Amino acid sequence: MRRVSRLKAMTSPATTDDTRPTVPGSGPRAAPATATAAARADLVFTPEPMLVHERVIDWFEVHARDLPWRAPECSPWGVMVSEVMLQQTPVVRVLPRWRDWMQRWPRPVDLAQAPTAEVLTAWDRLGYPRRALRLQAAAQAMVERHSGEVPDTAEALRELPGVGEYTAAAVACFAFNQPEVVVDTNIRRVHARAFTGDALPGKTYTSAQRKLAVELMPATAPDGGATACAWNASAMELGALICTARAPQCEICPVADLCAWRAAGSPAPTEEQQTRGQGWAGTDRQVRGAIMAVLRTGDAVERDELLEALPLPEASAEQRARCLDSLIGDGLAAQTETRVSLPGA
DNA sequence: AAAGCGGGGTC
DNA sequence: GACCCAGCTTT
Incomplete structure (x- = not known):
């Protein structure tokens, strides 16, 4: 992995220098002692991934939201329903619909047999109702091809209707504890800021971003994937609660002092990084x-x-x-x- | 790579 | 009024 990246020169004095830990090796890699002050100011270093993992996972263990699909007793089906509902829909709007849905159709076979009209009514105003149709089609496929169970590998999940790269990895990881590379809009933003030094990740998921996400995954050998899954969940939560798109709360971010974007002076998004909304009225x-x-x-x-x-x-x-x-x-x-x-x- | 697909909360 | 949200599918 590239350990040091040369980024844009700092546009303002770093305000976090005083808060940086003094423990050796715990801050952004320092410039070589032989570098001049001018050269040092011109360099921004990417943080040490393992240190970021530890900080963010520790933060998650204290501050994570108590969401029902994260409960230990939540079934893989519950996780999968949540992931589909959460595709482009905020958590707060999903919560009540998810509770009703799981009460009504607690297993894939239950949804598979439901009248489609009832499924669409229960979907209510979550948006993109084709997701509801595909979720029912996925439930039917699970009944026909997987004995009514949610598949436990990303590869098999990916074959189900409405399950793309993200959802397959997320269900495999959060329901079956498999060390898949999970990348959603929150994680892309955390990576862009903390490691790449960009304000926003941009509209499209690039191969460079995928490569970075793979490189950032914790090694799975020591614990069989527990840390990998914890990193996925923690980075996502950090992006949802702290490292938000609009007004990130860097003051309380556990890795503010390690963040490449902060180190670069928190530059505004470039034209390329702007997302531009889709428009709504009249469509x-x-x-x-x-x-x-x-x-x-x-x-x-x-x-x-x-x-x-x-x-x-x-x-x-x-x-x-x-x-x-x-x-x-x-x-x-x-x-x-x-x-x-x-x-x- | 880009467009289409829902809907509501927020700044 | 523009932006954003645990994306997927089709072109």
């Missing part, structure tokens, strides 16, 4: 969401009345029709004769 996603909101309220409705009643004055008749047809094509809605409903309702 098909908004119209589709409005249609789904009506369908979730109950029985079949006349197609024309449904489309007319949408609370979106800006949406043209063409857009409304196109969106309903796309929902039907996605399996999120069904039409018999002129009446529309959730599928199977």
